[in-house]
Amino acid sequence: MKQFVWCLVILLAIVHQDVWFWNDSTLVFGFMPIGLLFHAGISLAAGITWFLATKFCWPKPVG
Amino acid sequence: MTPLIIIVLYMSLLLSLGAGANRLFRGTSQDYLLASHSIGPVLLLMSLFGTTMTAFALIGSTGEAYTKGVGVYGMLASSSGIIHSLCFFVVGVKIWTLGNQYGYTTQIEYFRDRLESDKIGLLLFPILVGLVVPYLLIGVISSGGVIQQVTAGAFPSFFESTNGGIPRNLASLFVCGVVLIYVFFGGMRGTAWANAFQTSVFMILGMVTFYVIATKLGGEASFLENLRKASQAVPEEKLIREHIPKLAFFTYMLVPFSVGMFPHLFQHWLTAKSAESFKLAVVAHPIFIMIVWVPCVLVGIWATSSLAGVPPTVRQNDVLPFMVKELAGPLLGGFLTAGILAAIMSSLDSQFLCIGTMFTNDIVLHYAGKNRINDKQIVLLARLFIIAIVAVTYGFSLLKHRSVFTLGVWCFSGFSSLFPLVVASLYWKRLTKTGAYASVLAVLVSWIWLFSNADYGANREYLFLGMMPVATIFACSTAALVIVSLLTKPPSDETLRKFFT
Numbered sequence: 001m002k003q004f005v006w007c008l009v010i011l012l013a014i015v016h017q018d019v020w021f022w023n024d025s026t027l028v029f030g031f032m033p034i035g036l037l038f039h040a041g042i043s044l045a046a047g048i049t050w051f052l053a054t055k056f057c058w059p060k061p062v063g
Numbered sequence: 064m065t066p067l068i069i070i071v072l073y074m075s076l077l078l079s080l081g082a083g084a085n086r087l088f089r090g091t092s093q094d095y096l097l098a099s100h101s102i103g104p105v106l107l108l109m110s111l112f113g114t115t116m117t118a119f120a121l122i123g124s125t126g127e128a129y130t131k132g133v134g135v136y137g138m139l140a141s142s143s144g145i146i147h148s149l150c151f152f153v154v155g156v157k158i159w160t161l162g163n164q165y166g167y168t169t170q171i172e173y174f175r176d177r178l179e180s181d182k183i184g185l186l187l188f189p190i191l192v193g194l195v196v197p198y199l200l201i202g203v204i205s206s207g208g209v210i211q212q213v214t215a216g217a218f219p220s221f222f223e224s225t226n227g228g229i230p231r232n233l234a235s236l237f238v239c240g241v242v243l244i245y246v247f248f249g250g251m252r253g254t255a256w257a258n259a260f261q262t263s264v265f266m267i268l269g270m271v272t273f274y275v276i277a278t279k280l281g282g283e284a285s286f287l288e289n290l291r292k293a294s295q296a297v298p299e300e301k302l303i304r305e306h307i308p309k310l311a312f313f314t315y316m317l318v319p320f321s322v323g324m325f326p327h328l329f330q331h332w333l334t335a336k337s338a339e340s341f342k343l344a345v346v347a348h349p350i351f352i353m354i355v356w357v358p359c360v361l362v363g364i365w366a367t368s369s370l371a372g373v374p375p376t377v378r379q380n381d382v383l384p385f386m387v388k389e390l391a392g393p394l395l396g397g398f399l400t401a402g403i404l405a406a407i408m409s410s411l412d413s414q415f416l417c418i419g420t421m422f423t424n425d426i427v428l429h430y431a432g433k434n435r436i437n438d439k440q441i442v443l444l445a446r447l448f449i450i451a452i453v454a455v456t457y458g459f460s461l462l463k464h465r466s467v468f469t470l471g472v473w474c475f476s477g478f479s480s481l482f483p484l485v486v487a488s489l490y491w492k493r494l495t496k497t498g499a500y501a502s503v504l505a506v507l508v509s510w511i512w513l514f515s516n517a518d519y520g521a522n523r524e525y526l527f528l529g530m531m532p533v534a535t536i537f538a539c540s541t542a543a544l545v546i547v548s549l550l551t552k553p554p555s556d557e558t559l560r561k562f563f564t
Contacts, residue, residue: 013316016145022309023305029295030291031287033364035303036357036361042141044140046148047144053152054152
């Protein structure tokens with residue numbers, strides 16, 4: 001599970017580069033540029049991925 | 064006059080927070096500089112978020128979207144959502160553990176210990192301070208600019224040259240004074256409280272701004288119709304990323320690594336009550352970024368439409384204050400200005416406190432000897448250094464005006480390029496002090512060379528080999544660190560036992 005979560009983080013960083021909507025000016029719901037919506041989705045996915053990381057990858061408790 | 068009254072009331076609230084924190088002050092340097100490691104998850108999240116979201120978050124994001132379009136969100140915001148949390152996770156938690164174990168307060172104390180080198184402090188100190196000061200200037204100058212813009216017309220007989228608005232320099236002095244007072248009396252606890260309060264203020268008022276501007280631009284009955292009307296008037300070139308080079312977009316992802324080496328964030332990490340306190344910040348940070356940035360980017364692209372009527376003479380960083388002044392009434396305009404100032408001041412306070420701490424711990428205490436200075440004197444020293452750094456920063460703000468915003472990304476690039484050093488120090492046993500010196504010097508040389516090539520920041524579109532300059536500096540830093548470490552004597556067994564068992 002630990003490796004899976006770290007793979008998700010790497011996948012998120014790759015998908016974040018977004019080659020799909022680079023020149024797409026579609027307005028989703030009539031007001032939201034699709035490129036902006038995609039990256040807002042990435043932010044949401046980052047929150048979920050980091051939640052999984054705190055569940056499965058958190059370091060064990062130890063001038 | 065109404066916005067000014069609201070700003071003064073808001074500043075008074077902040078001062079009362081500082082006074083409240085002062086009543087809980089335990090009189091020790093640990094309490095003044097690290098809030099006695101008492102900061103829980105919610106306060107840690109709010110203070111980390113408030114500190115990382117500077118003037119760039121509200122004013123910068125709107126201004127950048129105004130000139131470059133929606134691609135700004137992917138370039139600056141969603142990348143930060145991934146990378147900032149990564150830094151909190153892999154660097155912050157580990158640093159907190161070591162700091163708690165060995166009593167560190169500053170980065171340099173940690174690096175001196177880990178690298179078995181006293182001199183590394185003398186190399187890192189001027190670099191870290193040199194990179195933070197322009198970052199401070201961005202906040203000081205932009206806060207003055209915002210107040211000047213929204214108070215225009217309030218004092219026509221006093222300030223003719225600024226259209227009746229409070230002059231930028233005077234407004235900056237007022238902001239510096241307020242931050243200085245609550246940091247001086249409240250220390251880290253006052254700073255954390257003020258950050259939490261200000262983060263709430265700018266998040267809520269940011270959304271209110273978005274709602275008001277959409278309603279005014281659309282002029283329709285329903286909010287959704289207003290959003291549609293505002294977005295559909297935006298030129299197509301602002302809805303796509305055609306003019307952002309793909310390699311530049313890709314390498315921009317290295318810029319948010321700067322949070323791994325910000326000295327003021329390092330100090331905030333050490334205030335945590337436990338490692339568990341970091342969990343909420345790691346998870347919620349990307350969501351909070353989305354809540355603040357998406358509305359600002361939309362407002363930025365709306366400003367390019369004929370509906371907004373922003374004259375071409377308005378500078379990029381004045382777009383949001385202009386929209387607020389033109390589209391919101393004076394009462395709401397005052398509240399929204401308080402929100403913008405909240406975003407700026409919640410970073411200024413941590414940076415002032417951090418530089419004061421670095422001068423106290425890394426220079427005076429380190430060279431004079433901890434045993435020769437008692438705890439009360441340490442607090443007094445920190446306070447005197449905070450006054451000095453506020454005065455120096457304000458002095459600099461009077462000299463430089465327009466080019467300071469272009470320095471922002473260069474400051475972040477410098478901090479980002481030091482990120483390999485902090486990661487290697489935490490996870491790579493083979494890192495040597497010579498490797499660390501080589502890495503820092505590689506950053507210094509490549510940063511200066513690229514900065515001069517970019518006409519000292521004046522060329523805002525400067526790319527090297529089609530990439531952001533940070534990519535080259537980061538690569539030089541990493542290569543020097545690895546190659547020199549492998550060629551030199553490993554750290555002692557005692558150091559390895561101390562940091563890796």
